[in-house]
Amino acid sequence: MPLIDLVLLKARLGELAGRFDVDALDECDSTSSELMRRADRGAPAGSVVVADRQSAGRGRRGRQWLSAPEASLTFSLLWRFTGPLSRLSGLSLAVGVALARGLESLGAQGVGLKWPNDVLLDQDGRQAKLAGVLVELASDRRGTQAIIGIGLNLLPPAEELPFPAAGLSQACYRLPERHAVLAALLCELAETLERFAGDGFGGLKADWQQRHVWQGQQVQLLDEAASPVLGTCLGADDDGALLLETAAGVERILAGDVSLRPAGSTLGGRPA
Template sequence: MISPVDRQLIALLVDGRFHSGTELAGALGVSRSAVWKHLQGLSELGIEILAVSGKGYRLATPMDLLDSERIFAYLHHRASGLLTGLEVHGLIASTNTYLHELAEQGVPGGLVCLAERQTAGKGRRGRQWVSPFGRNIYLSILWRFQGGPAAIAGLSLALGVATIQALRQLGAHDVGLKWPNDIYWRQRKLGGILIEVSGESDGPCHAVAGLGLNVDMSTKQGEAIDQDWADLVAVLGGSARPDRNRVSGVLLNHWLPVLAEFEQRTLVDYIEDWREVDCMVGKTVDISIGSLAHRGTVAGIDDQGFLLLTDANGELRRFASGEVSFSKS
Protein backbone atom coordinates (compact mmCIF):
# COMPACT_ATOMS: atom_id res chain seq x y z
CA MET A 1 0.00 0.00 0.00
CA ILE A 2 1.03 3.62 -0.54
CA SER A 3 0.93 5.56 2.72
CA PRO A 4 -0.97 8.88 3.04
CA VAL A 5 2.39 10.66 3.42
CA ASP A 6 3.67 9.07 0.21
CA ARG A 7 0.53 10.16 -1.62
CA GLN A 8 0.93 13.71 -0.35
CA LEU A 9 4.62 13.74 -1.27
CA ILE A 10 3.85 12.59 -4.81
CA ALA A 11 1.18 15.29 -5.10
CA LEU A 12 3.79 17.91 -4.13
CA LEU A 13 6.29 16.65 -6.71
CA VAL A 14 4.02 16.11 -9.72
CA ASP A 15 4.66 19.64 -11.01
CA GLY A 16 8.20 18.62 -11.96
CA ARG A 17 9.79 21.59 -10.14
CA PHE A 18 12.48 21.46 -7.46
CA HIS A 19 11.33 21.44 -3.83
CA SER A 20 13.76 21.71 -0.95
CA GLY A 21 13.84 19.16 1.81
CA THR A 22 12.81 21.87 4.27
CA GLU A 23 9.83 22.84 2.11
CA LEU A 24 8.69 19.24 1.78
CA ALA A 25 9.15 18.55 5.49
CA GLY A 26 7.05 21.60 6.37
CA ALA A 27 4.28 20.70 3.98
CA LEU A 28 4.17 17.10 5.20
CA GLY A 29 4.63 17.85 8.89
CA VAL A 30 7.56 15.47 9.23
CA SER A 31 11.33 15.76 9.67
CA ARG A 32 13.77 16.16 6.78
CA SER A 33 15.16 12.69 7.50
CA ALA A 34 11.63 11.30 7.23
CA VAL A 35 11.27 13.06 3.87
CA TRP A 36 14.44 11.32 2.70
CA LYS A 37 13.09 7.92 3.76
CA HIS A 38 9.83 8.51 1.94
CA LEU A 39 11.71 9.63 -1.18
CA GLN A 40 13.68 6.40 -1.06
CA GLY A 41 10.42 4.50 -0.83
CA LEU A 42 9.10 6.27 -3.92
CA SER A 43 12.27 5.35 -5.78
CA GLU A 44 11.60 1.70 -4.93
CA LEU A 45 8.20 2.10 -6.60
CA GLY A 46 10.01 3.04 -9.80
CA ILE A 47 9.39 6.78 -9.47
CA GLU A 48 12.51 8.52 -10.80
CA ILE A 49 13.56 11.40 -8.52
CA LEU A 50 16.41 13.83 -9.07
CA ALA A 51 18.28 15.26 -6.07
CA VAL A 52 20.42 18.35 -6.67
CA SER A 53 22.40 20.02 -3.90
CA GLY A 54 21.15 23.53 -3.24
CA LYS A 55 17.96 22.98 -5.21
CA GLY A 56 16.23 20.02 -3.62
CA TYR A 57 14.20 17.25 -5.19
CA ARG A 58 12.02 16.88 -8.25
CA LEU A 59 10.63 14.17 -10.47
CA ALA A 60 12.85 13.28 -13.40
CA THR A 61 9.87 14.11 -15.63
CA PRO A 62 6.51 15.67 -14.65
CA MET A 63 3.69 13.31 -13.79
CA ASP A 64 -0.10 13.67 -13.78
CA LEU A 65 -1.89 11.48 -11.28
CA LEU A 66 -5.14 9.74 -12.08
CA ASP A 67 -8.22 11.29 -10.53
CA SER A 68 -11.72 9.82 -10.74
CA GLU A 69 -13.44 13.22 -10.89
CA ARG A 70 -11.22 14.38 -13.73
CA ILE A 71 -11.84 11.14 -15.61
CA PHE A 72 -15.61 11.54 -15.14
CA ALA A 73 -15.34 15.02 -16.66
CA TYR A 74 -14.23 13.44 -19.95
CA LEU A 75 -17.01 10.83 -20.06
CA HIS A 76 -19.91 11.14 -22.48
CA HIS A 77 -23.41 10.72 -21.09
CA ARG A 78 -23.72 7.27 -22.69
CA ALA A 79 -20.54 5.97 -21.05
CA SER A 80 -21.17 7.49 -17.61
CA GLY A 81 -24.64 5.94 -17.60
CA LEU A 82 -23.13 2.47 -18.02
CA LEU A 83 -20.80 2.82 -15.03
CA THR A 84 -21.61 1.41 -11.62
CA GLY A 85 -18.37 2.70 -10.13
CA LEU A 86 -14.88 3.94 -10.92
CA GLU A 87 -11.97 3.24 -8.59
CA VAL A 88 -8.43 4.60 -8.83
CA HIS A 89 -5.77 2.74 -6.84
CA GLY A 90 -2.25 3.91 -6.18
CA LEU A 91 -0.79 0.42 -5.93
CA ILE A 92 -2.49 -2.88 -6.70
CA ALA A 93 -1.42 -6.39 -7.61
CA SER A 94 -3.56 -6.53 -10.78
CA THR A 95 -6.62 -4.57 -11.82
CA ASN A 96 -7.96 -7.68 -13.58
CA THR A 97 -7.46 -9.91 -10.55
CA TYR A 98 -9.03 -7.33 -8.25
CA LEU A 99 -12.22 -7.11 -10.33
CA HIS A 100 -12.39 -10.87 -10.80
CA GLU A 101 -12.35 -11.31 -7.02
CA LEU A 102 -15.13 -8.73 -6.65
CA ALA A 103 -17.14 -10.47 -9.39
CA GLU A 104 -16.98 -13.72 -7.43
CA GLN A 105 -18.53 -11.80 -4.53
CA GLY A 106 -21.49 -10.74 -6.68
CA VAL A 107 -20.49 -7.16 -7.47
CA PRO A 108 -22.54 -5.92 -10.46
CA GLY A 109 -21.00 -5.23 -13.85
CA GLY A 110 -19.97 -1.79 -14.96
CA LEU A 111 -17.24 -1.34 -12.35
CA VAL A 112 -14.00 0.23 -13.62
CA CYS A 113 -10.65 -0.08 -11.88
CA LEU A 114 -7.52 1.92 -12.73
CA ALA A 115 -4.17 1.90 -10.98
CA GLU A 116 -1.04 4.00 -10.93
CA ARG A 117 1.06 0.86 -10.64
CA GLN A 118 0.56 -2.90 -10.69
CA THR A 119 2.88 -5.26 -8.88
CA ALA A 120 1.56 -8.34 -10.67
CA GLY A 121 0.02 -6.99 -13.86
CA LYS A 122 -0.80 -9.74 -16.32
CA GLY A 123 -0.14 -10.06 -20.02
CA ARG A 124 -0.83 -12.97 -22.33
CA ARG A 125 0.24 -16.46 -21.28
CA GLY A 126 0.97 -15.38 -17.71
CA ARG A 127 3.63 -12.82 -18.60
CA GLN A 128 4.05 -9.92 -16.22
CA TRP A 129 3.05 -6.54 -17.58
CA VAL A 130 5.73 -3.91 -16.87
CA SER A 131 3.95 -1.25 -14.81
CA PRO A 132 5.96 1.80 -13.74
CA PHE A 133 4.15 4.14 -11.35
CA GLY A 134 2.10 6.96 -12.83
CA ARG A 135 3.31 6.56 -16.42
CA ASN A 136 0.83 4.35 -18.24
CA ILE A 137 -2.79 3.23 -18.28
CA TYR A 138 -3.69 0.08 -16.36
CA LEU A 139 -7.46 -0.23 -16.74
CA SER A 140 -9.96 -3.05 -16.21
CA ILE A 141 -13.74 -3.25 -16.51
CA LEU A 142 -16.04 -5.86 -15.01
CA TRP A 143 -19.03 -6.76 -17.19
CA ARG A 144 -21.71 -9.42 -16.86
CA PHE A 145 -23.21 -11.32 -19.79
CA GLN A 146 -26.18 -13.69 -20.01
CA GLY A 147 -25.29 -15.98 -22.89
CA GLY A 148 -22.16 -17.69 -21.59
CA PRO A 149 -18.56 -17.45 -22.82
CA ALA A 150 -19.42 -18.66 -26.34
CA ALA A 151 -21.72 -15.65 -26.82
CA ILE A 152 -18.85 -13.22 -26.32
CA ALA A 153 -16.24 -14.94 -28.47
CA GLY A 154 -14.22 -12.30 -30.23
CA LEU A 155 -14.86 -9.61 -27.63
CA SER A 156 -11.13 -8.80 -27.46
CA LEU A 157 -11.12 -8.06 -31.20
CA ALA A 158 -14.09 -5.70 -30.82
CA LEU A 159 -12.38 -3.92 -27.93
CA GLY A 160 -9.23 -3.70 -30.05
CA VAL A 161 -11.22 -1.76 -32.66
CA ALA A 162 -12.62 0.47 -29.91
CA THR A 163 -9.10 1.13 -28.65
CA ILE A 164 -7.86 2.21 -32.08
CA GLN A 165 -10.86 4.52 -32.46
CA ALA A 166 -10.08 6.08 -29.08
CA LEU A 167 -6.41 6.53 -29.95
CA ARG A 168 -7.30 8.21 -33.22
CA GLN A 169 -9.56 10.61 -31.34
CA LEU A 170 -6.54 11.43 -29.18
CA GLY A 171 -4.51 12.23 -32.29
CA ALA A 172 -2.59 8.96 -32.63
CA HIS A 173 -2.03 7.79 -36.19
CA ASP A 174 -0.35 4.74 -37.74
CA VAL A 175 -1.71 2.61 -34.89
CA GLY A 176 -2.98 -0.85 -35.69
CA LEU A 177 -3.93 -4.23 -34.30
CA LYS A 178 -1.81 -7.37 -34.13
CA TRP A 179 -3.91 -10.50 -33.79
CA PRO A 180 -5.46 -11.28 -31.48
CA ASN A 181 -5.32 -8.42 -28.99
CA ASP A 182 -2.22 -6.22 -29.19
CA ILE A 183 -2.04 -2.54 -30.12
CA TYR A 184 0.95 -1.69 -32.30
CA TRP A 185 2.62 1.37 -33.77
CA ARG A 186 5.16 0.82 -36.55
CA GLN A 187 5.79 -2.78 -35.44
CA ARG A 188 6.35 -1.70 -31.84
CA LYS A 189 3.97 -2.71 -29.09
CA LEU A 190 1.93 0.15 -27.64
CA GLY A 191 -0.52 -1.84 -25.55
CA GLY A 192 -2.38 -5.06 -25.03
CA ILE A 193 -5.82 -6.34 -24.10
CA LEU A 194 -6.47 -9.26 -21.76
CA ILE A 195 -9.96 -10.66 -21.22
CA GLU A 196 -10.67 -13.23 -18.51
CA VAL A 197 -14.07 -14.94 -18.49
CA SER A 198 -15.68 -17.00 -15.76
CA GLY A 199 -19.16 -18.48 -15.33
CA GLU A 200 -21.56 -21.05 -16.71
CA SER A 201 -20.82 -22.53 -20.13
CA ASP A 202 -24.24 -21.62 -21.53
CA GLY A 203 -25.58 -19.22 -18.92
CA PRO A 204 -24.63 -16.10 -17.00
CA CYS A 205 -20.93 -15.29 -16.95
CA HIS A 206 -18.71 -12.34 -16.19
CA ALA A 207 -15.75 -10.95 -18.07
CA VAL A 208 -12.98 -8.73 -16.85
CA ALA A 209 -11.53 -6.79 -19.76
CA GLY A 210 -8.14 -5.25 -19.09
CA LEU A 211 -6.01 -2.82 -21.06
CA GLY A 212 -2.38 -1.93 -20.56
CA LEU A 213 -1.36 1.12 -22.62
CA ASN A 214 2.09 2.73 -22.61
CA VAL A 215 1.69 6.49 -22.26
CA ASP A 216 4.91 8.10 -21.07
CA MET A 217 7.63 5.60 -20.20
CA SER A 218 11.37 6.20 -20.00
CA THR A 219 13.94 3.96 -21.66
CA LYS A 220 15.08 2.82 -18.23
CA GLN A 221 11.54 1.88 -17.19
CA GLY A 222 11.11 -0.11 -20.39
CA GLU A 223 14.29 -2.15 -20.00
CA ALA A 224 12.33 -5.10 -18.60
CA ILE A 225 10.17 -5.36 -21.73
CA ASP A 226 11.38 -8.20 -23.94
CA GLN A 227 10.21 -6.76 -27.28
CA ASP A 228 10.19 -3.50 -29.23
CA TRP A 229 7.80 -1.07 -27.58
CA ALA A 230 6.44 2.43 -27.98
CA ASP A 231 4.49 4.86 -25.85
CA LEU A 232 1.83 7.42 -26.65
CA VAL A 233 4.33 10.26 -26.31
CA ALA A 234 6.34 8.81 -29.21
CA VAL A 235 3.21 8.14 -31.27
CA LEU A 236 2.06 11.75 -30.85
CA GLY A 237 5.47 13.05 -31.87
CA GLY A 238 6.69 13.99 -28.41
CA SER A 239 5.17 17.49 -28.68
CA ALA A 240 3.17 17.17 -25.47
CA ARG A 241 2.71 14.67 -22.67
CA PRO A 242 -0.81 13.20 -22.89
CA ASP A 243 -3.16 13.79 -19.95
CA ARG A 244 -3.75 10.28 -18.61
CA ASN A 245 -7.13 11.30 -17.19
CA ARG A 246 -8.28 12.37 -20.65
CA VAL A 247 -6.82 9.21 -22.20
CA SER A 248 -8.71 7.11 -19.64
CA GLY A 249 -11.96 8.97 -20.25
CA VAL A 250 -11.75 8.67 -24.03
CA LEU A 251 -10.96 4.94 -23.77
CA LEU A 252 -13.98 4.39 -21.53
CA ASN A 253 -16.21 6.31 -23.96
CA HIS A 254 -15.31 3.74 -26.61
CA TRP A 255 -15.04 0.59 -24.47
CA LEU A 256 -18.21 0.77 -22.38
CA PRO A 257 -20.70 0.87 -25.31
CA VAL A 258 -18.94 -2.13 -26.92
CA LEU A 259 -19.30 -4.15 -23.72
CA ALA A 260 -22.95 -3.12 -23.32
CA GLU A 261 -23.90 -3.98 -26.90
CA PHE A 262 -21.68 -6.94 -27.75
CA GLU A 263 -24.15 -9.75 -27.06
CA GLN A 264 -26.64 -8.08 -29.40
CA ARG A 265 -24.14 -7.06 -32.10
CA THR A 266 -21.49 -9.85 -31.89
CA LEU A 267 -18.14 -9.95 -33.63
CA VAL A 268 -19.53 -9.74 -37.17
CA ASP A 269 -20.26 -6.05 -36.72
CA TYR A 270 -16.60 -5.31 -35.95
CA ILE A 271 -14.77 -7.56 -38.43
CA GLU A 272 -14.44 -5.06 -41.28
CA ASP A 273 -13.26 -2.33 -38.91
CA TRP A 274 -10.68 -4.75 -37.50
CA ARG A 275 -9.44 -5.65 -40.96
CA GLU A 276 -8.93 -1.97 -41.80
CA VAL A 277 -6.44 -1.58 -38.94
CA ASP A 278 -4.80 -5.01 -39.21
CA CYS A 279 -1.05 -4.29 -39.08
CA MET A 280 -0.06 -7.88 -39.90
CA VAL A 281 -1.55 -8.47 -43.36
CA GLY A 282 1.19 -9.44 -45.83
CA LYS A 283 3.80 -9.80 -43.08
CA THR A 284 5.77 -12.97 -42.44
CA VAL A 285 5.13 -14.17 -38.90
CA ASP A 286 5.84 -17.06 -36.60
CA ILE A 287 2.97 -18.52 -34.60
CA SER A 288 3.65 -20.78 -31.62
CA ILE A 289 1.11 -23.18 -30.17
CA GLY A 290 2.64 -25.04 -27.28
CA SER A 291 5.83 -26.65 -28.55
CA LEU A 292 4.80 -26.34 -32.20
CA ALA A 293 5.84 -23.42 -34.39
CA HIS A 294 4.45 -22.35 -37.75
CA ARG A 295 5.66 -19.72 -40.20
CA GLY A 296 3.74 -18.06 -42.97
CA THR A 297 2.35 -14.88 -44.46
CA VAL A 298 -0.66 -13.33 -42.79
CA ALA A 299 -3.75 -13.24 -45.01
CA GLY A 300 -5.97 -11.48 -42.48
CA ILE A 301 -8.73 -12.92 -40.29
CA ASP A 302 -11.91 -14.77 -41.20
CA ASP A 303 -15.43 -13.91 -40.05
CA GLN A 304 -14.96 -15.90 -36.84
CA GLY A 305 -11.86 -13.91 -35.95
CA PHE A 306 -9.44 -16.76 -36.71
CA LEU A 307 -6.01 -15.86 -38.07
CA LEU A 308 -5.43 -16.82 -41.71
CA LEU A 309 -1.88 -17.82 -42.59
CA THR A 310 -0.47 -18.87 -45.94
CA ASP A 311 2.36 -21.34 -45.34
CA ALA A 312 5.44 -22.03 -47.47
CA ASN A 313 3.48 -24.55 -49.56
CA GLY A 314 0.80 -21.99 -50.40
CA GLU A 315 -1.76 -23.67 -48.15
CA LEU A 316 -4.14 -21.34 -46.28
CA ARG A 317 -4.39 -22.31 -42.63
CA ARG A 318 -6.67 -21.07 -39.84
CA PHE A 319 -5.63 -20.54 -36.25
CA ALA A 320 -8.00 -19.96 -33.33
CA SER A 321 -5.18 -19.21 -30.89
CA GLY A 322 -1.44 -18.93 -30.68
CA GLU A 323 1.43 -16.61 -29.88
CA VAL A 324 2.29 -14.53 -32.94
CA SER A 325 5.51 -12.64 -33.55
CA PHE A 326 6.89 -10.82 -36.57
CA SER A 327 9.51 -13.01 -38.22
CA LYS A 328 13.06 -11.62 -37.96
CA SER A 329 14.46 -13.77 -40.79
Protein backbone atom coordinates (compact mmCIF):
# COMPACT_ATOMS: atom_id res chain seq x y z
CA MET A 1 0.00 0.00 0.00
CA PRO A 2 1.26 3.51 -0.78
CA LEU A 3 2.18 5.69 2.16
CA ILE A 4 -0.42 8.28 1.11
CA ASP A 5 -3.99 7.32 2.04
CA LEU A 6 -6.33 9.21 -0.28
CA VAL A 7 -9.17 9.25 2.26
CA LEU A 8 -6.94 10.89 4.86
CA LEU A 9 -5.59 13.33 2.29
CA LYS A 10 -9.08 14.36 1.18
CA ALA A 11 -9.99 15.14 4.79
CA ARG A 12 -6.86 17.29 5.10
CA LEU A 13 -7.65 19.18 1.88
CA GLY A 14 -11.11 20.11 3.15
CA GLU A 15 -13.00 22.42 0.79
CA LEU A 16 -10.20 22.19 -1.80
CA ALA A 17 -10.46 18.41 -2.12
CA GLY A 18 -12.53 18.80 -5.29
CA ARG A 19 -9.77 20.83 -6.96
CA PHE A 20 -7.41 17.87 -7.10
CA ASP A 21 -7.48 14.38 -8.61
CA VAL A 22 -4.79 12.56 -6.64
CA ASP A 23 -3.37 9.12 -7.38
CA ALA A 24 -0.91 7.53 -4.95
CA LEU A 25 1.50 4.91 -6.31
CA ASP A 26 3.91 2.51 -4.67
CA GLU A 27 6.44 3.11 -7.46
CA CYS A 28 6.82 4.65 -10.91
CA ASP A 29 9.66 5.78 -13.15
CA SER A 30 9.03 9.47 -12.42
CA THR A 31 5.90 11.19 -11.13
CA SER A 32 6.35 13.87 -13.80
CA SER A 33 6.78 11.32 -16.59
CA GLU A 34 3.73 9.41 -15.40
CA LEU A 35 1.65 12.59 -15.15
CA MET A 36 2.81 13.71 -18.59
CA ARG A 37 1.54 10.46 -20.09
CA ARG A 38 -1.79 10.98 -18.33
CA ALA A 39 -1.96 14.58 -19.55
CA ASP A 40 -1.52 13.33 -23.12
CA ARG A 41 -4.58 11.14 -22.52
CA GLY A 42 -6.61 14.15 -21.33
CA ALA A 43 -6.07 14.21 -17.55
CA PRO A 44 -7.69 17.32 -16.03
CA ALA A 45 -5.91 20.26 -14.43
CA GLY A 46 -5.36 19.52 -10.77
CA SER A 47 -4.27 15.94 -11.43
CA VAL A 48 -1.60 14.81 -8.97
CA VAL A 49 0.65 11.76 -8.94
CA VAL A 50 2.49 11.00 -5.70
CA ALA A 51 4.84 8.04 -5.48
CA ASP A 52 6.73 6.35 -2.66
CA ARG A 53 9.57 5.36 -4.97
CA GLN A 54 10.86 6.66 -8.30
CA SER A 55 13.15 4.53 -10.45
CA ALA A 56 14.07 7.50 -12.67
CA GLY A 57 13.27 10.64 -10.70
CA ARG A 58 14.44 13.77 -12.48
CA GLY A 59 15.90 17.03 -11.29
CA ARG A 60 16.90 20.17 -13.13
CA ARG A 61 19.45 19.93 -15.99
CA GLY A 62 19.14 16.15 -16.12
CA ARG A 63 20.17 15.52 -12.53
CA GLN A 64 18.69 12.54 -10.73
CA TRP A 65 16.43 13.17 -7.75
CA LEU A 66 17.03 10.57 -5.06
CA SER A 67 14.25 9.78 -2.60
CA ALA A 68 13.47 7.26 0.11
CA PRO A 69 9.82 6.43 0.88
CA GLU A 70 9.76 7.21 4.59
CA ALA A 71 12.17 10.15 4.36
CA SER A 72 10.77 12.12 1.43
CA LEU A 73 7.67 13.28 -0.40
CA THR A 74 7.73 13.28 -4.20
CA PHE A 75 4.77 14.32 -6.32
CA SER A 76 3.82 16.11 -9.54
CA LEU A 77 0.91 18.43 -10.26
CA LEU A 78 -0.71 19.17 -13.63
CA TRP A 79 -1.90 22.74 -14.15
CA ARG A 80 -3.17 24.43 -17.29
CA PHE A 81 -2.92 28.08 -18.30
CA THR A 82 -4.45 30.07 -21.12
CA GLY A 83 -2.20 32.03 -23.45
CA PRO A 84 1.30 31.44 -24.82
CA LEU A 85 4.35 29.96 -23.12
CA SER A 86 5.90 33.41 -22.79
CA ARG A 87 3.33 34.31 -20.13
CA LEU A 88 4.72 31.62 -17.82
CA SER A 89 8.20 33.04 -17.28
CA GLY A 90 9.00 32.92 -13.59
CA LEU A 91 6.67 29.98 -12.91
CA SER A 92 9.31 27.92 -11.09
CA LEU A 93 9.95 30.89 -8.76
CA ALA A 94 6.22 31.21 -8.09
CA VAL A 95 6.10 27.51 -7.21
CA GLY A 96 8.95 28.10 -4.76
CA VAL A 97 6.89 30.80 -3.05
CA ALA A 98 3.97 28.38 -2.70
CA LEU A 99 6.19 25.69 -1.21
CA ALA A 100 7.75 28.10 1.27
CA ARG A 101 4.34 29.36 2.36
CA GLY A 102 3.02 25.83 2.72
CA LEU A 103 5.97 24.74 4.86
CA GLU A 104 5.77 27.88 6.98
CA SER A 105 2.07 27.18 7.61
CA LEU A 106 3.20 23.89 9.16
CA GLY A 107 5.56 25.69 11.52
CA ALA A 108 8.78 25.44 9.50
CA GLN A 109 11.36 28.13 10.25
CA GLY A 110 14.44 29.19 8.31
CA VAL A 111 12.98 28.35 4.88
CA GLY A 112 14.50 30.32 2.00
CA LEU A 113 14.48 30.34 -1.80
CA LYS A 114 17.29 30.12 -4.33
CA TRP A 115 16.90 31.11 -7.97
CA PRO A 116 15.49 29.50 -9.95
CA ASN A 117 14.01 26.39 -8.35
CA ASP A 118 15.35 25.38 -4.94
CA VAL A 119 13.92 25.60 -1.44
CA LEU A 120 16.67 25.90 1.15
CA LEU A 121 16.93 25.65 4.92
CA ASP A 122 19.17 27.93 6.94
CA GLN A 123 21.27 25.89 9.36
CA ASP A 124 23.21 28.40 11.43
CA GLY A 125 24.06 30.49 8.38
CA ARG A 126 24.73 27.49 6.13
CA GLN A 127 22.17 26.87 3.40
CA ALA A 128 21.07 23.29 2.74
CA LYS A 129 18.70 22.02 0.07
CA LEU A 130 15.27 21.11 1.44
CA ALA A 131 13.24 20.73 -1.76
CA GLY A 132 13.58 21.02 -5.51
CA VAL A 133 11.21 22.00 -8.30
CA LEU A 134 11.16 20.90 -11.93
CA VAL A 135 8.61 22.58 -14.24
CA GLU A 136 8.03 21.15 -17.71
CA LEU A 137 5.83 23.08 -20.15
CA ALA A 138 4.00 22.10 -23.31
CA SER A 139 1.39 23.77 -25.51
CA ASP A 140 -1.65 22.21 -27.12
CA ARG A 141 -5.11 23.27 -28.33
CA ARG A 142 -6.21 23.80 -24.72
CA GLY A 143 -3.43 26.29 -23.98
CA THR A 144 -0.25 25.63 -22.03
CA GLN A 145 0.13 22.78 -19.60
CA ALA A 146 2.64 22.75 -16.77
CA ILE A 147 3.86 19.55 -15.14
CA ILE A 148 5.20 20.71 -11.77
CA GLY A 149 7.45 18.13 -10.14
CA ILE A 150 8.38 18.54 -6.47
CA GLY A 151 10.74 16.58 -4.27
CA LEU A 152 10.81 17.39 -0.55
CA ASN A 153 13.10 15.88 2.08
CA LEU A 154 11.08 15.06 5.19
CA LEU A 155 14.19 13.72 6.93
CA PRO A 156 17.85 14.61 6.22
CA PRO A 157 19.15 12.37 3.40
CA ALA A 158 21.15 9.45 4.73
CA GLU A 159 23.35 9.13 1.63
CA GLU A 160 26.35 11.33 0.98
CA LEU A 161 25.54 14.09 -1.51
CA PRO A 162 27.75 16.60 -3.38
CA PHE A 163 25.82 19.49 -1.79
CA PRO A 164 24.41 20.24 1.70
CA ALA A 165 20.91 18.83 2.19
CA ALA A 166 18.37 19.06 4.99
CA GLY A 167 15.01 17.62 6.03
CA LEU A 168 11.75 19.23 7.11
CA SER A 169 12.25 17.60 10.51
CA GLN A 170 15.11 20.08 11.07
CA ALA A 171 12.87 23.06 10.33
CA CYS A 172 9.96 22.13 12.61
CA TYR A 173 9.65 21.47 16.32
CA ARG A 174 7.96 18.22 15.36
CA LEU A 175 7.81 16.70 11.87
CA PRO A 176 4.27 17.12 10.51
CA GLU A 177 2.44 14.02 9.34
CA ARG A 178 2.93 13.49 5.59
CA HIS A 179 -0.75 13.90 4.67
CA ALA A 180 -0.73 17.29 6.39
CA VAL A 181 2.41 18.24 4.46
CA LEU A 182 1.02 17.24 1.06
CA ALA A 183 -2.31 18.95 1.74
CA ALA A 184 -0.65 22.18 2.86
CA LEU A 185 1.53 22.28 -0.25
CA LEU A 186 -1.33 21.54 -2.64
CA CYS A 187 -3.54 24.21 -1.07
CA GLU A 188 -0.81 26.83 -1.36
CA LEU A 189 -0.01 25.76 -4.90
CA ALA A 190 -3.65 26.19 -5.97
CA GLU A 191 -3.83 29.70 -4.53
CA THR A 192 -0.44 30.76 -5.87
CA LEU A 193 -0.97 29.36 -9.37
CA GLU A 194 -4.29 31.16 -9.65
CA ARG A 195 -2.61 34.39 -8.66
CA PHE A 196 0.23 33.72 -11.08
CA ALA A 197 -2.26 33.12 -13.91
CA GLY A 198 -3.70 36.58 -13.36
CA ASP A 199 -0.70 38.69 -12.35
CA GLY A 200 2.34 36.73 -13.54
CA PHE A 201 5.45 36.50 -11.40
CA GLY A 202 5.35 40.25 -10.84
CA GLY A 203 2.48 39.79 -8.39
CA LEU A 204 4.57 37.36 -6.33
CA LYS A 205 7.98 38.96 -6.68
CA ALA A 206 7.92 40.71 -3.30
CA ASP A 207 7.16 37.41 -1.54
CA TRP A 208 10.00 35.72 -3.40
CA GLN A 209 12.50 38.52 -2.70
CA GLN A 210 11.63 38.38 1.00
CA ARG A 211 12.76 34.75 1.13
CA HIS A 212 15.64 35.03 -1.36
CA VAL A 213 18.71 33.79 0.49
CA TRP A 214 21.33 35.51 -1.70
CA GLN A 215 19.66 38.94 -1.85
CA GLY A 216 22.33 41.66 -1.92
CA GLN A 217 25.15 39.14 -1.55
CA GLN A 218 28.17 38.32 -3.67
CA VAL A 219 27.45 35.28 -5.81
CA GLN A 220 28.97 33.45 -8.71
CA LEU A 221 26.95 32.21 -11.65
CA LEU A 222 28.21 28.78 -12.64
CA ASP A 223 27.64 27.52 -16.15
CA GLU A 224 29.16 24.36 -17.57
CA ALA A 225 29.61 26.09 -20.94
CA ALA A 226 31.22 29.30 -19.68
CA SER A 227 33.48 30.74 -17.03
CA PRO A 228 31.86 31.71 -13.69
CA VAL A 229 30.41 35.22 -13.53
CA LEU A 230 30.79 37.17 -10.29
CA GLY A 231 28.45 39.87 -9.07
CA THR A 232 26.03 41.12 -6.48
CA CYS A 233 22.64 39.43 -6.59
CA LEU A 234 19.84 41.98 -6.92
CA GLY A 235 17.03 39.43 -6.98
CA ALA A 236 14.64 38.81 -9.86
CA ASP A 237 12.68 41.02 -12.24
CA ASP A 238 8.98 40.73 -13.05
CA ASP A 239 9.70 37.96 -15.56
CA GLY A 240 11.66 35.87 -13.07
CA ALA A 241 15.07 36.58 -14.63
CA LEU A 242 17.99 36.90 -12.20
CA LEU A 243 19.50 40.38 -11.91
CA LEU A 244 23.24 40.30 -11.33
CA GLU A 245 25.29 43.47 -10.85
CA THR A 246 28.72 42.83 -12.35
CA ALA A 247 31.70 44.95 -13.28
CA ALA A 248 30.09 45.37 -16.71
CA GLY A 249 26.77 46.57 -15.26
CA VAL A 250 23.50 44.84 -14.37
CA GLU A 251 23.06 41.60 -16.29
CA ARG A 252 19.77 39.79 -16.76
CA ILE A 253 20.25 36.03 -16.42
CA LEU A 254 17.70 33.60 -17.80
CA ALA A 255 19.38 30.30 -16.92
CA GLY A 256 22.15 29.01 -14.69
CA ASP A 257 22.95 27.85 -11.19
CA VAL A 258 23.70 30.43 -8.52
CA SER A 259 26.17 29.59 -5.79
CA LEU A 260 27.09 31.82 -2.86
CA ARG A 261 30.74 32.81 -2.87
CA PRO A 262 31.91 33.12 0.76
CA ALA A 263 34.57 35.71 1.53
CA GLY A 264 38.04 34.38 0.74
CA SER A 265 36.84 31.40 -1.27
CA THR A 266 38.17 30.47 -4.68
CA LEU A 267 36.11 30.14 -7.83
CA GLY A 268 34.55 26.87 -8.77
CA GLY A 269 32.89 24.27 -6.62
CA ARG A 270 29.36 22.98 -6.83
CA PRO A 271 26.23 25.10 -6.67
CA ALA A 272 24.35 24.97 -3.38
